[in-house]
Amino acid sequence: MNKSETRDKAILKTVKFEVLRYNPAGNESPHLENYSVPVTKGMTVLDGLNWIKEHLDSTLSWRSSCRMGICGSCGMFINGLPRLACNNQIVHLHSDRVVIKPLPNYDIIRDLVPDLEGLFEKHRSVKPHLIRKDTAEQDSPTGEFFQSEQELLNYIQFAYCIKCGLCMAACPTVATSEEYIGPQPLTAGWRYLSDTRDEGAEQRQDVLYSSHGVYRCHFAGACSQVCPKGVDPALAIQMAKRDAFMKGFGRGKKRSGSSVIPPIQDWTPRGDIPDAPAKTVPQKSE
Amino acid sequence: MQQRLKNRLGLWGWLGGGRYGLDRYAYSLHRLTGLGILAYFIMHIFVTGQRVGGPENWDSTMAAFGSPLFKVGEFLVVLAFAFHAINGIRLILVELGWLIGKPGVPSFPYSYSTLRHKPVFIIFMVFAAALMIIGGVDFYFVMK
Known part of the structure; x- marks a missing residue:
């Protein structure tokens, strides 16, 4: 079985992505554009957008980076709530329709990119x-x-x-x-x-x-x-x-800032803790 | 710099609860009932001010406001007052940092203030409903 056949078998369902498009340089007013996205197990909304960019429309813009809920770049308005696109799996939205708009209350730079x-x-x-x-x-x-x-x-x-x-x-x-x-x-x-x-x-x-x-x-x-x-x-x-x-x-x-504790000088290590291994990289001072 | 598209939700963002929780709806309702009560107070001052024009003027004003439409309107003020008063007490307590828990180390699934506050919210709303029922009985049967 080749790679694409394996992927076809793994597809759970096809979901309609409705994504808000806005291009400041174009003449079109902001509008929702539809894309059909095949959903596999564990696929996040961000994965869905990446799939669209790769297969359907390379002009779609959004902001993302870590794809693991750490950087906070991919905030979007997904199915009526502000969420991180990387933090939400498509199947967990329990809908065959995923409506994605840029975060409200921020100006829109382009498509799903808010001005933060x-x-x-x-x-x-x-x-x-x-x-x-x-x-x-x-x-x-x-x-x-x-x-x-x-x-x-x-x-x-x-x-x-x-x-x-x-x-x-x-x-x-x-x-x-x-x-x-x-x-x-x-x-x-x-x-x-x-x-x-x-x-x-x-x-x-x-x-x-x-x-x-x-x-x-x-x-x-x-x-x-x-x-x-x-x-x-x-x-x-x-x-x-x-x-x-x-x-x-x-x-x-009312308080003043906590005091400075000087580093502990007089201490003896616990006997059951082994010594740190010798340094493998020469230190700058050495 | 290229042109930015304004996307502030405005009045609908203020009013519409959308898919958010109960507290969000209570927020909208608290403001709406507050505005309703304010409108009633302004009207009330105008109506009672008619007494200055003499007894005939007062009687004709009272006759105009005795219609069933105004009776229902007055009852809506009772409902608005019951919600606004009880919810207001809840908000005072919350804004003093009570009944919403303490900060800690977040661990998934996250517990947060409005979630912890939900049972208290429901108890206060039951009080508000009881006040509305008592107000309704008083308004339509006792004061008849």
């Missing part, structure tokens, strides 16, 4: 990095900033964000307000605001607790529903609201 620049701009506005007053220590560290396991658990979930932007496409407040910062940047802001090592609360709060910040969220929950990494932006935003509320009454947690 607005998202990244808002993301940058919340200063998504550790801010320390002692910048010299940050630039040339003498040790680690202390953090307990429980302190880590308070924000680690929000650090799983891959910036795919699905939450912004799902959010009903983003749908009507261009100024609203939105679930992804607010979650990123809260991730650092709740980090015990951080000392940038004042700078970050100006954005997070502004009139277009956390209190524009009304807990529709769509962001958390569509998040492919379980980040739960709705939870982060409610926690930030409570913090803003408590601070408004002068009762919020």
Whole structure:
């Protein structure tokens, strides 16, 4: 049996892909184009698009990279929900019709390619990095900033964000307000605001607790529903609201960044741990 | 830079629940009922303001608003109030960080705030329904 015969046998069904096409250079207005795609076991929506590009229409455009739910490039509006194309198998959609549109609430560059620049701009506005007053220590560290396991658990979930932007496409407040910062940047802001090592609360709060910040969220929950990494932006935003509320009454947690722990000098290795093998590649200093 | 096509959903994105969860529908309904109650308040101020024009003016206004159409409209305000009040209390509690769980390490299948909050949501909606029924009985039978 040759390769194509094996593939023909593996085909489970044929599915109709309806894909939104838009070419800024062309005269055609945005429209849905139909493609018949043979579906095999384990085939994702991204695989389906690749099949179309390979066999039917090489001009179809979208953005993708890792094809394993890590990079967050292939966010699309698939059968009525924002999803990652690589993270959803066609058979799991339980439909013979797959309607794919670019993520809503973003401008369309071409076909299924959204313009995410607005998202990244808002993301940058919340200063998504550790801010320390002692910048010299940050630039040339003498040790680690202390953090307990429980302190880590308070924000680690929000650090799983891959910036795919699905939450912004799902959010009903983003749908009507261009100024609203939105679930992804607010979650990123809260991730650092709740980090015990951080000392940038004042700078970050100006954005997070502004009139277009956390209190524009009304807990529709769509962001958390569509998040492919379980980040739960709705939870982060409610926690930030409570913090803003408590601070408004002068009762919020005021803290300075955690202290620096110098590296442990005096230690003896456990006897049952074998020595590391000798280095096989010469080190730079040697 | 080439021309970008605007794709912000606008009013439909705000109003349409689509394939999202119950909370999304509660979000839309909360805003709609809020607008409805606001419209009622404006109308209410206008109607009660007619008293300034004398008893005859007041009586004729009351007669105009006594039609079955306005009776149904008033009952809709009762329903809107019941939902908006109970859902509003739920939202205050949620916005104080209660009844939605705590953050942790995400592991598949993911648990998230609105999913954990669902039983609480249903309990609050049962309260709202009970308030609507009590309001309906009071409106149509007791106040007759």
